[in-house]
Amino acid sequence: DQQVKQNSPSLSVQEGRISILNCDYTNSMFDYFLWYKKYPAEGPTFLISISSIKDKNEDGRFTVFLNKSAKHLSLHIVPSQPGDSAVYFCAAYGGATNKLIFGTGTLLAVQP
Amino acid sequence: DTGVSQDPRHKITKRGQNVTFRCDPISEHNRLYWYRQTLGQGPEFLTYFQNEAQLEKSRLLSDRFSAERPKGSFSTLEIQRTEQGDSAMYLCASSLGGVDKLFFGSGTQLSVL
Numbered sequence: 001d002q003q004v005k006q007n008s009p010s011l012s013v014q015e016g017r018i019s020i021l022n023c024d025y026t027n028s029m030f031d032y033f034l035w036y037k038k039y040p041a042e043g044p045t046f047l048i049s050i051s052s053i054k055d056k057n058e059d060g061r062f063t064v065f066l067n068k069s070a071k072h073l074s075l076h077i078v079p080s081q082p083g084d085s086a087v088y089f090c091a092a093y094g095g096a097t098n099k100l101i102f103g104t105g106t107l108l109a110v111q112p
Numbered sequence: 113d114t115g116v117s118q119d120p121r122h123k124i125t126k127r128g129q130n131v132t133f134r135c136d137p138i139s140e141h142n143r144l145y146w147y148r149q150t151l152g153q154g155p156e157f158l159t160y161f162q163n164e165a166q167l168e169k170s171r172l173l174s175d176r177f178s179a180e181r182p183k184g185s186f187s188t189l190e191i192q193r194t195e196q197g198d199s200a201m202y203l204c205a206s207s208l209g210g211v212d213k214l215f216f217g218s219g220t221q222l223s224v225l
Binding site: 004006009032034036041042043044045046049089091093097098099100101102103104105 | 116145147152153154155156157160167168203205211212213214215216217218219
């Protein structure tokens with residue numbers, strides 16, 4: 001039962017353009033959503049989060065949008081830089097759970 | 113370095129052997145989580161501790177797996193009678209109070225031959 005889904009295993013973008021990574025969830029009890037970035041041979045690192053009471057959160061080049069009715073969120077990176085090349089995981093929690101549920105990840109490659 | 117540290121970084125073992133991994137969380141963090149990640153998948157929750165108490169275990173954690181966090185500081189994850197399906201990256205994370213903003217270690221890559 002995959003409660004958090006990232007349907008695009010990979011994405012390639014030119015440097016300076018916008019990267020859009022998508023995430024869908026099925027559990028309506030989720031009320032907090034996070035994005036993590038992972039480089040090879042390292043653990044995931046927190047990037048940005050959003051509460052279900054908001055529909056947008058921005059931090060520098062990174063913006064997360066939440067559409068609760070569609071159970072969909074997206075991460076926008078603009079402008080994309082080669083150093084952004086990594087695997088991005090969407091994660092969620094809510095209700096009685098005390099653990100993050102992760103998606104399968106999207107490998108972003110930013111071409112110079 | 114005051115981040116989450118895991119030891120060893122890599123472990124190769126033969127099927128049927130026991131292995132133990134260690135995690136040292138960020139010192140003031142009271143929550144400690146274990147996750148497992150296989151190729152092409154996201155991290156999957158295994159178990160978590162609040163201080164020394166193990167509060168939740170996943171169904172993924174079979175009887176061959178045991179985790180401890182004595183004194184609420186470092187934690188160990190032991191796998192007995194390893195199987196090839198146990199091959200994965202085992203990730204430890206810690207947090208202060210909540211489940212948001214988990215800080216992950218670099219993981220232990222287990223290969224069972």
